Amino acid sequence: MHRVQVELGERSYPIDIGPGLLQQPQRLLNHYSHVVIISNDTVAPLYLDQASQLFAHSQLQHFLLPDGEAYKTLEQYERILSFLLQQKFPRDGLLVALGGGVVGDITGFVAASYQRGVDFLQIPTTLLAQVDSSVGGKTAVNHPLGKNMIGAFKQPQQVLIDTLVLTTLPAREFAAGMAEVIKYALIADAAFFAYLEQHSAALQQLEPDALAAVIRHCCQMKASIVAADETEQGNRALLNLGHTFGHAIEAWLGYGNWLHGEAVAAGMVMAAQLSQHRGWLTEAEVLRIKQLLQRCSLPVAPPEGMMIEHFLPYMKTDKKVRAGKMRFVLPTSFGYSEVIDDVDDTELVSVFA
Numbered sequence: 042m043h044r045v046q047v048e049l050g051e052r053s054y055p056i057d058i059g060p061g062l063l064q065q066p067q068r069l070l071n072h073y074s075h076v077v078i079i080s081n082d083t084v085a086p087l088y089l090d091q092a093s094q095l096f097a098h099s100q101l102q103h104f105l106l107p108d109g110e111a112y113k114t115l116e117q118y119e120r121i122l123s124f125l126l127q128q129k130f131p132r133d134g135l136l137v138a139l140g141g142g143v144v145g146d147i148t149g150f151v152a153a154s155y156q157r158g159v160d161f162l163q164i165p166t167t168l169l170a171q172v173d174s175s176v177g178g179k180t181a182v183n184h185p186l187g188k189n190m191i192g193a194f195k196q197p198q199q200v201l202i203d204t205l206v207l208t209t210l211p212a213r214e215f216a217a218g219m220a221e222v223i224k225y226a227l228i229a230d231a232a233f234f235a236y237l238e239q240h241s242a243a244l245q246q247l248e249p250d251a252l253a254a255v256i257r258h259c260c261q262m263k264a265s266i267v268a269a270d271e272t273e274q275g276n277r278a279l280l281n282l283g284h285t286f287g288h289a290i291e292a293w294l295g296y297g298n299w300l301h302g303e304a305v306a307a308g309m310v311m312a313a314q315l316s317q318h319r320g321w322l323t324e325a326e327v328l329r330i331k332q333l334l335q336r337c338s339l340p341v342a343p344p345e346g347m348m349i350e351h352f353l354p355y356m357k358t359d360k361k362v363r364a365g366k367m368r369f370v371l372p373t374s375f376g377y378s379e380v381i382d383d384v385d386d387t388e389l390v391s392v393f394a
């Protein structure tokens with residue numbers, strides 16, 4: 042087992058990574074008298090029994106959401122709150138998110154707000170959730186007018202990553218997780234990009250050593266970024282590479298039509314093309330990015346029919362907007378990205394017309 046620590050003073054917590062952790066109750070740091078596991082109707086039949094064994098000494102209940110990004114909504118958030126209130130769930134209880142990023146984000150937001158905050162544990166079951174969404178405390182639900190627009194920062198008490206659960210993950214979902222993995226390489230780690238080029242086939246075959254190494258590396262990178270900037274006042278925004286475009290794609294198509302990771306993949310290519318336009322990346326470097334994404338079965342262009350005028354309304358309400366100006370995370374060299382605030386509509390139209 043590997044442990045990565047997120048250093049946030051009194052809100053610090055460990056991320057434990059290894060095969061079979063769902064069957065190791067001794068890994069749990071804290072014990073609670075009341076526990077509610079929140080999952081969905083795809084993950085629960087696979088892993089709810091195992092996860093329940095972790096809490097054999099607690100009063101345990103579960104709540105299942107319908108599966109999908111389309112249900113990361115205020116309506117489902119309210120359903121969970123009503124359940125907790127009906128069950129008289131106490132303020133010193135523990136909520137457990139068992140699932141992918143959708144379950145994690147909505148459970149985290151409930152944990153941030155139920156009785157002004159209760160403890161929660163992340164048990165991420167997708168690659169995307171294991172390398173990204175379960176770490177760092179961003180929680181949210183979507184709104185038709187914008188992605189993740191309603192939420193809070195709320196750190197979990199612990200993140201428990203059982204790498205064996207990835208054996209049941211559909212290939213398309215694994216690919217979506219690879220988009221966030223490649224994102225870390227483009228933010229700050231060209232050597233990691235080269236590693237991914239060499240190991241993308243092994244990763245898709247779930248080769249245990251490569252998989253554990255990649256999950257650990259991404260968690261370490263995210264833990265460092267979050268420890269330095271918990272609430273995104275500065276460099277945490279780098280984790281948004283590809284998301285300014287990607288979130289627009291998800292919202293414009295209707296949540297769930299493209300997976301989050303797929304939208305981020307296309308968004309990272311758009312960001313790279315903007316960098317090429319500015320002379321920060323060469324054509325060959327943009328091609329290298331596209332080729333790795335394609336080798337991971339990810340899209341490298343926006344959806345058919347989506348033009349820059351469809352992106353702009355969403356991008357103008359992006360959470361990175363400051364003083365009315367859009368800000369973009371762009372690679373300023375290969376394997377290094379920065380937040381850029383002087384991109385205007387004219388440049389976007391000229392690059393993506």
Ligand SMILES: NC(=O)c1ccc[n+]([C@@H]2O[C@H](COP(=O)([O-])OP(=O)(O)OC[C@H]3O[C@@H](n4cnc5c(N)ncnc54)[C@H](O)[C@@H]3O)[C@@H](O)[C@H]2O)c1
Pocket residue numbers: 081083084087108109110113140141142143144146166167168169170173174175176177178179180189206207208209210211214217218301302
């Ligand atoms: N909070 C953050 O920092 C952060 C970071 C990245 C993404 N996100 C959010 O995460 C969400 C995407 O997460 P996701 O990609 O995990 O999608 P998801 O939660 O929808 O899960 C993907 C699919 O896989 C299924 N599934 C989950 N685990 C499985 C398993 N082990 N075996 C079989 N099926 C399994 C799910 O039921 C679902 O159908 C988006 O809403 C995105 O905005 C948040």
Ligand SMILES: O=C(O)C(=O)C[C@@H](O)[C@H](O)[C@H](O)COP(=O)(O)O
Pocket residue numbers: 173177179181188189221273277278280281284360
């Ligand atoms: O943790 C972060 O910070 C991220 O930006 C990680 C992203 O992968 C994630 O999709 C996040 O939810 C996007 O941030 P948002 O603030 O634009 O919702």
Ligand SMILES: [Zn+2]
Pocket residue numbers: 173221284301305
């Ligand atoms: Zn993301």
